[in-house]
Amino acid sequence: MFAxxxxxxxxxxxxxxxxxxxxxxxxxxVAATLLTIRADAGAKINVELRAYGxxxxxxxxxxxxxQTFSVSAMMQLPWPASRDTLRGLVPVLYGVMSPVENSxxxxxxxxxxxxxxxxxxxxxxxxxxxxxxxxxxxxxxILLGQAAARKLKLATGQSVQWxxxxxxxxxxxxxxxxxxxxxxxxxxxxxxxxxxQKMLRLPDRTTLALASxxxxxxxxxxxxxxxxxxxxxxxxxxxxxxxxxxxHILRILTLLMSIVTAFTVVVATLCLGATMxxxxxxxxxxxxxxKAIGAENRHVGRFVAAELTLLGLGGGxxxxxxxxxxxxxxxxxVFNTYASxxxxxxxxxxxxxxxxxxxxAIFPLRRALRIEPIIVLRGE
Amino acid sequence: MSNVLLKQVSKKYNNVLAxxxxxxxxxxxxxxxxxxxxxxxxxxxxxxxxxxxSPTAGKVVVAGEEISKLSSKxxxxxxxxxxxxxxQQFYLVPYLTALENVMLAQYFHxxxxxxxxxxxxxxxxxxxxxxxxxxxxxxxxxxxVCMARALINHPRLILAxxxxxxxxxxxxxxxxELLAELHRDGHTIIIVTHAPHIGExxxxxxxxxxxxxxxxxxxxxxxxxxx
Numbered sequence: 001m002f003a004x005x006x007x008x009x010x011x012x013x014x015x016x017x018x019x020x021x022x023x024x025x026x027x028x029x030v031a032a033t034l035l036t037i038r039a040d041a042g043a044k045i046n047v048e049l050r051a052y053g054x055x056x057x058x059x060x061x062x063x064x065x066x067q068t069f070s071v072s073a074m075m076q077l078p079w080p081a082s083r084d085t086l087r088g089l090v091p092v093l094y095g096v097m098s099p100v101e102n103s104x105x106x107x108x109x110x111x112x113x114x115x116x117x118x119x120x121x122x123x124x125x126x127x128x129x130x131x132x133x134x135x136x137x138x139x140x141x142i143l144l145g146q147a148a149a150r151k152l153k154l155a156t157g158q159s160v161q162w163x164x165x166x167x168x169x170x171x172x173x174x175x176x177x178x179x180x181x182x183x184x185x186x187x188x189x190x191x192x193x194x195x196x197q198k199m200l201r202l203p204d205r206t207t208l209a210l211a212s213x214x215x216x217x218x219x220x221x222x223x224x225x226x227x228x229x230x231x232x233x234x235x236x237x238x239x240x241x242x243x244x245x246x247x248h249i250l251r252i253l254t255l256l257m258s259i260v261t262a263f264t265v266v267v268a269t270l271c272l273g274a275t276m277x278x279x280x281x282x283x284x285x286x287x288x289x290x291k292a293i294g295a296e297n298r299h300v301g302r303f304v305a306a307e308l309t310l311l312g313l314g315g316g317x318x319x320x321x322x323x324x325x326x327x328x329x330x331x332x333x334v335f336n337t338y339a340s341x342x343x344x345x346x347x348x349x350x351x352x353x354x355x356x357x358x359x360x361a362i363f364p365l366r367r368a369l370r371i372e373p374i375i376v377l378r379g380e
Numbered sequence: 381m382s383n384v385l386l387k388q389v390s391k392k393y394n395n396v397l398a399x400x401x402x403x404x405x406x407x408x409x410x411x412x413x414x415x416x417x418x419x420x421x422x423x424x425x426x427x428x429x430x431x432x433x434s435p436t437a438g439k440v441v442v443a444g445e446e447i448s449k450l451s452s453k454x455x456x457x458x459x460x461x462x463x464x465x466x467x468q469q470f471y472l473v474p475y476l477t478a479l480e481n482v483m484l485a486q487y488f489h490x491x492x493x494x495x496x497x498x499x500x501x502x503x504x505x506x507x508x509x510x511x512x513x514x515x516x517x518x519x520x521x522x523x524x525v526c527m528a529r530a531l532i533n534h535p536r537l538i539l540a541x542x543x544x545x546x547x548x549x550x551x552x553x554x555x556x557e558l559l560a561e562l563h564r565d566g567h568t569i570i571i572v573t574h575a576p577h578i579g580e581x582x583x584x585x586x587x588x589x590x591x592x593x594x595x596x597x598x599x600x601x602x603x604x605x606x607x
Binding site for chain 2: 290374
């Protein structure tokens with residue numbers, strides 16, 4: 001009978017009840033949108049920031065007085081097994097080279113040579129722009145930074161003989177492409193790592209290594225700690241510019257979302273409270289009749305609470321899906337991917353919607369309990 | 381033993397004395413008509429006997445229970461167990477069907493029993509109106525639903541406030557026949573009315589004026605109570 005009365009009571013209402021329902025839906029959908037975006041934002045901002053380059057750098061330990069460290073040792077470090085976490089790892093060996101005197105280079109100034117694996121470098125620093133596209137450098141191939149090419153007056157397709165300043169070893173290289181990064185690499189020449197190691201006579205050595213680690217600052221910090229426990233030869237440092245930005249953005253985003261959610265919840269609670277109070281006033285006679293034929297306050301309270309609980313749960317459920325839709329729209333516009341359906345948010349949204357309904361119930365409930373049947377029956 | 385006993389009962393609304401020092405005893409299975417001009421305190425008296433209102437002074441005992449001392453929760457229990465109300469305005473819940481309106485009283489009392497509710501409506505001649513909403517029923521039919529609701533929890537005391545005030549002659553006759561039937565079944569009936577011909581149906585007529593009990597007389601022509 002309770003359910004029957006409740007459902008009939010819902011069906012028999014005017015638009016005011018729908019206004020109350022809408023208030024819950026709006027609050028729940030704002031919360032669901034923001035929670036979904038917040039849940040996805042960490043991962044998505046992380047992915048976005050990975051495009052700005054590495055967030056972890058490995059260098060020789062300062063106390064070891066070595067300028068390079070072993071690539072083999074680096075590979076033995078406790079890297080995360082998942083490719084989803086370790087998105088890229090690339091060694092970088094630096095040396096100084098200059099075109100030999102009888103080469104075609106207009107200028108014979110020494111330049112910094114960077115030995116690396118191009119494919120791995122592009123995984124870490126996806127902003128490296130190589131024209132024509134080159135994914136792998138062979139032993140006799142070289143890339144020129146765009147500023148270096150301009151200074152040396154060299155172009156793709158030319159062959160140039162280079163000498164390593166440290167060893168005097170020379171080798172002839174075919175220019176496979178021009179690199180543009182907007183950073184120091186624009187002034188450098190890029191060789192295959194093994195080739196540079198050979199010319200510098202530094203087999204298996206690298207000056208530094210860059211890693212791109214996904215999962216946020218906490219994951220990076222943990223990896224740094226793991227590496228420092230594992231070796232004294234190599235020192236790992238987070239690149240704060242990137243890792244810090246990520247944490248900062250997430251903090252601001254969380255704060256902003258909390259403020260918007262709190263504001264919406266308060267407004268929705270007030271709106272729902274006012275609407276429900278008006279509904280109780282409207283239903284004063286009905287409550288009076290019930291009390292006249294024997295209903296106690298607990299009966300009336302149960303009806304009001306059940307009605308608001310249904311409003312809360314129904315509004316929360318609808319709000320969850322509306323919120324998911326809007327999160328998808330926002331996510332598509334900001335991150336260019338749709339938001340993932342996060343069922344773990346549903347209980348949070350339902351609890352929030354229920355909380356709004358129950359908080360809003362205080363005034364209407366008090367009003368309903370104060371209704372005197374005789375006052376209503378007398379028509380006062 | 382009296383079913384209803386009032387001792388020096390007064391009721392004051394702000395500065396208006398609605399009932400003034402009323403003392404009264406109503407026996408079990410009596411049919412009483414309360415009459416008097418508008419504002420004489422008839423409905424107030426009925427509401428106080430039914431536990432809908434409380435006296436400002438005096439003592440009210442109904443079915444051995446001093447209801448003037450009960451809390452609002454105890455009064456709710458009293459109303460659903462001991463008294464059945466029939467109102468002039470019917471006061472049915474508009475979104476519930478006739479059957480559900482009757483079952484609502486059962487729900488507040490204990491447990492609902494649809495068959496019993498159907499039987500109560502059948503008794504008042506509404507077997508074919510079970511699923512009708514109040515708005516789909518005539519005034520007389522609504523009043524009969526109200527009577528079925530009043531009876532469903534088997535109270536011994538039926539309190540009717542101008543039950544035929546909004547009805548045509550035919551429905552008035554049906555309602556009065558139902559009240560007579562209830563009286564024959566052993567119920568105590570207190571009916572508030574303006575109409576002398578309805579008052580005449582009762583065994584006893586109580587007259588009020590300005591909140592005072594001015595007369596108690598036996599009815600001359602209680603046709604139903606002679607049946």
